[in-house]
Amino acid sequence: MQKYNYIITGMGASGLMLVNRLISDSFFDQKKILLIDKEIKNQNDRTWCFWEKDNGEWDQIVTRKWDHIYFGSEGYSKKIEITPYRYKMIRSSDFYNLIIQKIKENPNITVVTERLNSLKEIDNFVEVKTDQNTYVGEKVFNSIVLNDAYKNQTQFPVLNQHFVGWFVKTKQDVFDPKTATFMDFTVTQKGNTRFMYVLPTSKKEALLEYTLFSEKLLPEHEYEEEIKNYLANKGITEYDIIEKEKGCIPMTVYSFDKSNSKNILHIGTAGGWTKPSTGYTFYISSKKVKQLTRFLKTKNDLSQFQKRTRFWFYDLLFLDVLYKENGIGSQLFSILFKKNDARKILKFLDEETSFVEEIKITTSLPKQRFLKALWRRVF
Numbered sequence: 001m002q003k004y005n006y007i008i009t010g011m012g013a014s015g016l017m018l019v020n021r022l023i024s025d026s027f028f029d030q031k032k033i034l035l036i037d038k039e040i041k042n043q044n045d046r047t048w049c050f051w052e053k054d055n056g057e058w059d060q061i062v063t064r065k066w067d068h069i070y071f072g073s074e075g076y077s078k079k080i081e082i083t084p085y086r087y088k089m090i091r092s093s094d095f096y097n098l099i100i101q102k103i104k105e106n107p108n109i110t111v112v113t114e115r116l117n118s119l120k121e122i123d124n125f126v127e128v129k130t131d132q133n134t135y136v137g138e139k140v141f142n143s144i145v146l147n148d149a150y151k152n153q154t155q156f157p158v159l160n161q162h163f164v165g166w167f168v169k170t171k172q173d174v175f176d177p178k179t180a181t182f183m184d185f186t187v188t189q190k191g192n193t194r195f196m197y198v199l200p201t202s203k204k205e206a207l208l209e210y211t212l213f214s215e216k217l218l219p220e221h222e223y224e225e226e227i228k229n230y231l232a233n234k235g236i237t238e239y240d241i242i243e244k245e246k247g248c249i250p251m252t253v254y255s256f257d258k259s260n261s262k263n264i265l266h267i268g269t270a271g272g273w274t275k276p277s278t279g280y281t282f283y284i285s286s287k288k289v290k291q292l293t294r295f296l297k298t299k300n301d302l303s304q305f306q307k308r309t310r311f312w313f314y315d316l317l318f319l320d321v322l323y324k325e326n327g328i329g330s331q332l333f334s335i336l337f338k339k340n341d342a343r344k345i346l347k348f349l350d351e352e353t354s355f356v357e358e359i360k361i362t363t364s365l366p367k368q369r370f371l372k373a374l375w376r377r378v379f
């Protein structure tokens with residue numbers, strides 16, 4: 001059996017962010033690290049967007065930054081300046097290539113293309129079984145969702161952020177490349193929370209994503225029809241589809257971290273690093289990985305890493321309300337954006353607000369619905 005100090009299972013966003021941090025910190029130079037993934041990715045299989053203040057760690061691979069976002073709905077629409085925040089876009093192919101190149105330059109890191117079958121903590125080690133080998137790690141960081149436990153429980157609602165995206169190129173200048181449409185709820189809601197993202201990279205090119213926060217997925221052609229309709233409603237009929245992407249991100253406060261142990265830490269979506277109320281994961285993972293590398297320098301018990309905060313409870317109430325009445329998302333987000341400074345909302349979603357700021361934001365929402373949800377949870 002081959003032994004490693006650290007084994008990272010899954011070479012997607014969180015696994016590669018973690019190895020990137022380990023590479024850039026000399027504290028970990030002597031660690032023998034194994035990376036396992038069923039495939040080595042170099043294609044653009046997803047586009048990550050996130051906001052952060054000013055410049056950031058991923059700027060060298062950021063495709064596009066926006067200082068303005070647009071929020072649209074029947075009752076409230078506004079183009080909003082968000083500086084010092086910027087909304088940023090990264091193509092996953094650039095991210096994979098950047099980190100995989102760094103991995104190649106580090107002889108202490110081994111990569112294998114194998115399918116993970118199981119993880120088992122035995123005494124002070126973790127046994128990692130793949131379809132081809134068995135490895136032993138002192139610490140294992142797993143970003144692969146290994147089972148459907150979160151779907152099969154009933155304690156917490158599970159919604160999905162599901163979407164299909166088209167990169168389109170138009171003949172005419174039709175997009176405003178200075179503004180990212182953060183949420184446009186003017187699409188027909190059909191009893192759900194449905195909106196469009198529009199992320200223009202030039203006057204002629206944009207990524208449009210038809211997105212739902214709802215329980216059940218749609219047949220693929222329905223998302224595509226909605227993108228076509230949206231473009232047609234804007235008078236855009238002449239365009240080529242350059243690329244397509246699709247995704248389904250779980251939105252739940254289910255405690256993914258309850259299966260963390262002394263030597264196994266679940267990371268990324270598999271570790272509950274997805275923000276339950278929005279589905280955003282990229283920037284949170286980036287922050288968590290920084291905390292994790294600091295943690296590894298002083299502490300040994302990985303089950304102590306993840307801590308539940310009051311934001312977990314806000315997310316719980318929000319999802320309880322949205323699960324019960326899936327059609328009111330447009331109304332809730334409109335109120336949020338109408339009554340609060342957009343920067344405060346971004347700060348709140350980043351879980352960086354003070355308690356006083358949170359009171360202001362949460363009480364701007366329809367009180368009765370949230371008090372009822374609170375009542376149901378408490379009693």
Ligand SMILES: Cc1cc2nc3c(=O)[nH]c(=O)nc-3n(C[C@H](O)[C@H](O)[C@H](O)COP(=O)(O)OP(=O)(O)OC[C@H]3O[C@@H](n4cnc5c(N)ncnc54)[C@H](O)[C@@H]3O)c2cc1C
Binds near residue numbers: 011248
């Ligand atoms: C199309 C798309 C767009 C998204 N856009 C955004 C966005 O704009 N902003 C944002 O914040 N979040 C976004 N997300 C959500 C989230 O950021 C991504 O899903 C992100 O990739 C999650 O990182 P992760 O490390 O948890 O999982 P992944 O990046 O999915 O990595 C998991 C890895 O495990 C590997 N794997 C899976 N099963 C096995 C197995 N049995 N054996 C071996 N390897 C295995 C996979 O090949 C993969 O490389 C998006 C998601 C998708 C799908």
